[in-house]
Amino acid sequence: MPNRSHILGGALFALVATASSLAVAQGADVKIAVPVEPANIDGCNTTVNGINTIVKENIVETLTVLDPNDSKVLPRLATKWDDQGNGTWRISLREGVTFHDGKPFNADAVVKAITRMQSTGVTCLDRTKIANVKLTATAVDEKTVDIHADPAQVLMPVFLSFMGIVGPDTSTTELSRAPVGTGPFQFVSWDGDGVKLKRNDKYWGKKPEVENATYVFRGESALRAAMVKTGEADIAFAIAPQDADDPKMDKSFLNGETTRIRLIMQPPLDDIRIRQALNLGFDRQALVGTVLSDKVVPATQFILPKINGYNPDLKVWPFDVDKAAALVAEAKAAGVPVDKEIRLVGRTNFFPNEPEVLEAIQQMWQAIGLNVKVEMMESAEWLKLVNKPYPADRSAMMIQEMHDNNNGDAAFTMYFRYHSKGQQSEMNNSAVDSLIDKAMSETGEHRTKDFQEANRIIADEIIPAVPQYHMVSQMRVGPRVNYEPNGLSTVQFELSDIALSK
Amino acid sequence: MGIYLSKRAIWSGLSLFLLVVMVFFMARLTGSPADLYLPIDAPTSMREEFSRLHGFDQPVYVQFFDFLRGLVTLDFGQSLRQGRPALALVLEAMPTTLLLALWSITAALMIAIVTGALAAWRPNSVFDRIATLLSLIGASLPNFWIAIVGVLVFAVGLRLVPTSGTGSVSQWILPVAVLAIRPCGLLVQVARSSMISVLSSAYVKTARAKGARGRRIIFVHALRNAMLPVVTVAGDQAAGIINGAVIVETIFGFPGIGKLMIDSITYRDFAVIQAGVMVTAIAIFMLNVGIDIVYAVLDPRIRVN
Numbered sequence: 001m002p003n004r005s006h007i008l009g010g011a012l013f014a015l016v017a018t019a020s021s022l023a024v025a026q027g028a029d030v031k032i033a034v035p036v037e038p039a040n041i042d043g044c045n046t047t048v049n050g051i052n053t054i055v056k057e058n059i060v061e062t063l064t065v066l067d068p069n070d071s072k073v074l075p076r077l078a079t080k081w082d083d084q085g086n087g088t089w090r091i092s093l094r095e096g097v098t099f100h101d102g103k104p105f106n107a108d109a110v111v112k113a114i115t116r117m118q119s120t121g122v123t124c125l126d127r128t129k130i131a132n133v134k135l136t137a138t139a140v141d142e143k144t145v146d147i148h149a150d151p152a153q154v155l156m157p158v159f160l161s162f163m164g165i166v167g168p169d170t171s172t173t174e175l176s177r178a179p180v181g182t183g184p185f186q187f188v189s190w191d192g193d194g195v196k197l198k199r200n201d202k203y204w205g206k207k208p209e210v211e212n213a214t215y216v217f218r219g220e221s222a223l224r225a226a227m228v229k230t231g232e233a234d235i236a237f238a239i240a241p242q243d244a245d246d247p248k249m250d251k252s253f254l255n256g257e258t259t260r261i262r263l264i265m266q267p268p269l270d271d272i273r274i275r276q277a278l279n280l281g282f283d284r285q286a287l288v289g290t291v292l293s294d295k296v297v298p299a300t301q302f303i304l305p306k307i308n309g310y311n312p313d314l315k316v317w318p319f320d321v322d323k324a325a326a327l328v329a330e331a332k333a334a335g336v337p338v339d340k341e342i343r344l345v346g347r348t349n350f351f352p353n354e355p356e357v358l359e360a361i362q363q364m365w366q367a368i369g370l371n372v373k374v375e376m377m378e379s380a381e382w383l384k385l386v387n388k389p390y391p392a393d394r395s396a397m398m399i400q401e402m403h404d405n406n407n408g409d410a411a412f413t414m415y416f417r418y419h420s421k422g423q424q425s426e427m428n429n430s431a432v433d434s435l436i437d438k439a440m441s442e443t444g445e446h447r448t449k450d451f452q453e454a455n456r457i458i459a460d461e462i463i464p465a466v467p468q469y470h471m472v473s474q475m476r477v478g479p480r481v482n483y484e485p486n487g488l489s490t491v492q493f494e495l496s497d498i499a500l501s502k
Numbered sequence: 503m504g505i506y507l508s509k510r511a512i513w514s515g516l517s518l519f520l521l522v523v524m525v526f527f528m529a530r531l532t533g534s535p536a537d538l539y540l541p542i543d544a545p546t547s548m549r550e551e552f553s554r555l556h557g558f559d560q561p562v563y564v565q566f567f568d569f570l571r572g573l574v575t576l577d578f579g580q581s582l583r584q585g586r587p588a589l590a591l592v593l594e595a596m597p598t599t600l601l602l603a604l605w606s607i608t609a610a611l612m613i614a615i616v617t618g619a620l621a622a623w624r625p626n627s628v629f630d631r632i633a634t635l636l637s638l639i640g641a642s643l644p645n646f647w648i649a650i651v652g653v654l655v656f657a658v659g660l661r662l663v664p665t666s667g668t669g670s671v672s673q674w675i676l677p678v679a680v681l682a683i684r685p686c687g688l689l690v691q692v693a694r695s696s697m698i699s700v701l702s703s704a705y706v707k708t709a710r711a712k713g714a715r716g717r718r719i720i721f722v723h724a725l726r727n728a729m730l731p732v733v734t735v736a737g738d739q740a741a742g743i744i745n746g747a748v749i750v751e752t753i754f755g756f757p758g759i760g761k762l763m764i765d766s767i768t769y770r771d772f773a774v775i776q777a778g779v780m781v782t783a784i785a786i787f788m789l790n791v792g793i794d795i796v797y798a799v800l801d802p803r804i805r806v807n
Contacts (some may be wrong), residue, residue, distance in 0.1 A: 037765065047541070123540075123555065125540065128541045129543075131544070131547070132545060192756075192757035193669055216667065216755060218666055220650065222650050222653070223653055223666055226653050226654065226657060227666065230661065230665055232666075234663055267788065269588060322722045379537075380537055383537040384537070
């Protein structure tokens with residue numbers, strides 16, 4: 001006869017085993033583990049990381065979308081767009097689309113959504129992508145809208161990919177935590193168990209295989225990876241390199257982020273020999289496959305090859321420690337204070353293993369005769385250093401930066417970082433300024449060439465930074481589903497692209 | 503009892519007020535929410551507009567008086583991130599943390615009292631040495647490490663429990679165990695030394711002389727008197743659990759006050775930080791009063807006043 005402790009132990013085990021098996025995702029339902037719980041999932045925040053992976057093109061659709069491979073603009077809720085001149089674009093809207101609440105998708109709804117996005121009564125962060133541009137939308141007829149941009153914008157078709165069309169009844173004073181859109185999935189609930197979506201069976205496009213999706217928020221990479229391993233989740237975002245230990249499940253992909261170390265032009269960094277030495281003395285290959293993923297790609301500029309304006313002729317700096325040391329010695333002989341301490345400032349939680357990366361680079365630069373000290377900062381403190389107006393007492397400093405341009409065009413990088421009026425620019429070069437200004441108003445080949453030339457001058461003649469890597473993200477995909485991440489997966493994760501394993 | 507409670511409430515209220523004032527000013531020293539909330543490429547005009555919309559463009563003393571005015575009616579303001587009343591968010595999250603703390607400290611106490619008492623019965627025996635070693639290890643290990651190793655061993659390796667979440671009873675096992683291990687380690691040591699001291703007292707010797715058996719001496723005669731230091735330390739540890747559930751809640755995805763506070767601190771959601779500090783402090787005050795009352799129950803020589 002079994003004793004009391006055996007019975008108790010058996011009961012406890014049965015309870016745990018049953019509950020444990022219930023946690024596993026089943027049928028056409030998928031569970032996605034993401035690192036951060038967003039503040040809202042409003043359709044006017046489709047460019048914000050963490051919000052976009054839930055809402056963009058799943059719940060709320062934009063007028064256009066970008067092709068993840070070549071950044072070409074593709075139709076979504078807009079089927080056609082024509083430049084009418086004077087900054088006005090005529091947009092033809094898709095027929096047969098309704099919002100999840102049954103309201104019709106028409107020109108009035110688009111006007112309302114664009115007006116709301118521009119309103120100062122609600123902090124729509126997509127507005128940052130069209131900062132300093134006033135958009136006025138006017139309904140021409142039921143399925144046609146004119147959007148006027150002041151000043152005129154040649155990139156309007158790209159801008160349309162930032163415009164999430166939310167339901168006409170969406171609040172104009174508060175950001176939404178229960179968005180209504182036209183997408184293939186509709187919002188169900190958001191509570192302690194995560195955000196739940198269900199398939200919109202009246203969707204105008206192809207019916208997704210997934211019926212229900214739940215996003216859960218887990219801050220720890222190891223835990224997200226474990227959830228997929230045990231079958232509790234089907235897809236996990238942002239798996240750190242050390243946790244991506246299962247080649248069958250872990251998928252690496254270029255995520256649009258590029259890293260660099262910005263150089264503050266104070267002595268000794270104001271001497272170009274020192275800036276060259278920093279680039280020559282950094283063994284980029286040494287960190288690939290060690291502290292960083294083996295899929296990261298050493299960078300020559302701050303944008304990816306698929307972005308219009310990328311200069312393919314620029315070469316990655318070679319690692320030449322002797323030449324770097326010679327340049328430092330030459331600068332020292334010329335009176336440059338090379339012994340002065342240079343702060344190498346990182347930002348906490350920027351990317352996995354950032355402190356290790358900075359410490360390795362510090363050692364490389366110490367070896368060529370520079371006095372470098374690593375300093376990690378919390379986001380708020382770091383932001384004070386990188387945004388204008390800069391602190392008046394800045395000394396020699398190098399700042400770790402990471403930038404994503406998933407928008408198809410160098411304009412979203414160049415002005416901000418390299419124009420003398422750019423909010424995070426360290427430069428004041430009239431040739432670069434005029435090339436950027438010219439390119440911003442051009443289209444086609446001229447635009448590409450001018451951005452490329454600006455990038456050449458920056459990389460070869462000015463050297464305001466040490467380019468590092470085009471970064472990768474790792475996603476863990478479980479055996480129940482098939483999903484191939486692409487260059488936009490971290491900003492536009494379409495549940496419709498998930499196929500269920502047979 | 504009434505006088506005692508009133509006195510405690512007045513002193514605690516004063517401390518609470520000073521604490522909230524300190525948090526108000528210190529939080530504002532750490533940077534502008536506009537910088538963290540808005541994307542890095544947001545123009546200055548948008549940052550200014552954001553600050554204006556949320557009142558951060560006002561001088562700090564004006565913000566402080568607005569805060570005090572709201573405090574009188576328990577209005578801590580709106581959460582910057584979620585656009586909902588800060589107090590409501592905190593009160594929604596609090597029960598999860600309290601439940602987590604309650605289960606953890608209960609588990610820790612039960613294990614610690616039994617283990618400590620048995621270890622004290624024969625000091626330096628094999629059981630005592632093993633219990634001491636394990637309790638020291640438990641008290642020394644950091645929570646985040648135990649949590650991750652716990653997930654890898656019990657969820658991924660043995661598949662006994664789920665990795666995280668809050669939906670079922672089994673999902674509470676790992677977080678409760680992780681939170682309980684540290685206080686349990688400490689309480690075993692306290693219970694053991696307290697019991698050793700009580701077991702050498704005259705009335706226990708008398709009980710032995712009368713022929714009382716070991717288990718009866720420990721659990722009937724000695725345990726109650728040995729409990730006072732255990733309760734003191736357990737109270738302190740329980741307060742620590744309420745504060746220290748941050749790591750466990752963040753790792754296991756528990757929607758408690760620890761996770762809420764971490765998210766709020768990261769984004770400088772001042773209203774929620776202030777409401778969170780206030781509610782947590784009140785919970786700890788009530789816990790301390792509760793411990794004082796338990797003292798009196800355990801030892802009639804102690805009067806709460």
